[in-house]
Amino acid sequence: SQQGEEDPQALSIQEGENATMNCSYKTSINNLQWYRQNSGRGLVHLILIRSNEREKHSGRLRVTLDTSKKSSSLLITASRAADTASYFCARISNFGNEKLTFGTGTRLTIIP
Amino acid sequence: DAGVTQSPTHLIKTRGQQVTLRCSPKSGHDTVSWYQQALGQGPQFIFQYYEEEERQRGNFPDRFSGHQFPNYSSELNVNALLLGDSALYLCASSLAGRVGEQFFGPGTRLTVL
Numbered sequence: 718s719q720q721g722e723e724d725p726q727a728l729s730i731q732e733g734e735n736a737t738m739n740c741s742y743k744t745s746i747n748n749l750q751w752y753r754q755n756s757g758r759g760l761v762h763l764i765l766i767r768s769n770e771r772e773k774h775s776g777r778l779r780v781t782l783d784t785s786k787k788s789s790s791l792l793i794t795a796s797r798a799a800d801t802a803s804y805f806c807a808r809i810s811n812f813g814n815e816k817l818t819f820g821t822g823t824r825l826t827i828i829p
Numbered sequence: 830d831a832g833v834t835q836s837p838t839h840l841i842k843t844r845g846q847q848v849t850l851r852c853s854p855k856s857g858h859d860t861v862s863w864y865q866q867a868l869g870q871g872p873q874f875i876f877q878y879y880e881e882e883e884r885q886r887g888n889f890p891d892r893f894s895g896h897q898f899p900n901y902s903s904e905l906n907v908n909a910l911l912l913g914d915s916a917l918y919l920c921a922s923s924l925a926g927r928v929g930e931q932f933f934g935p936g937t938r939l940t941v942l
Binding site for chain 2: 748750752757758759760761762765805807815816817818819820821822
């Protein structure tokens with residue numbers, strides 16, 4: 718069963734706008750990661766944020782983590798058509814346990 | 830530097846048959862994890878192999894088994910296929926002891942008829 722939930726399940730925005738996706742989880746984490754998946758193929762790692770970090774940036778991506786609320790958000794700024802994909806958050810619970818537990822994903826569509 | 834590779838890309842089987850999927854990890858990686866992704870869902874962890882042994886297992890029946898070879902490549906075997914086994918099977922590689930990102934292959938799309 719999925720241990721995390723992304724919100725919203727689907728999001729459509731105009732090219733150039735910002736997209737925000739949220740992820741909630743239930744148990745404590747070692748780190749949380751965001752992945753992108755195009756057309757049901759392999760997952761591409763976007764960014765990793767550790768439990769002692771609150772915010773992280775990578776290019777047009779900004780991830781925040783609130784461990785007290787057990788939630789994370791992914792912000793994509795100045796969206797492009799190529800950002801159309803499904804986005805998943807995945808968490809690792811315990812150090813040495815490298816099993817990724819994925820959420821249900823957000824389907825992002827960028828309208829040109 | 831080759832990334833994670835998987836074969837075959839697509840596979841069609843009938844109920845009751847057996848299937849073997851293959852994965853070669855990214856160069857330098859020693860740990861392989863397998864995930865099942867049903868249509869419209871997030872990937873679910875099947876099991877993980879390190880040093881040729883199953884190190885962790887998710888909530889999957891014994892019909893799902895695996896193997897890791899000395900060169901770190903891995904196989905996923907599924908026996909007595911059910912219609913519900915139709916999914917994208919993803920392999921991910923990583924380096925043991927480093928709790929970080931995992932590198933995913935393109936996946937094998939399995940269809941059970």
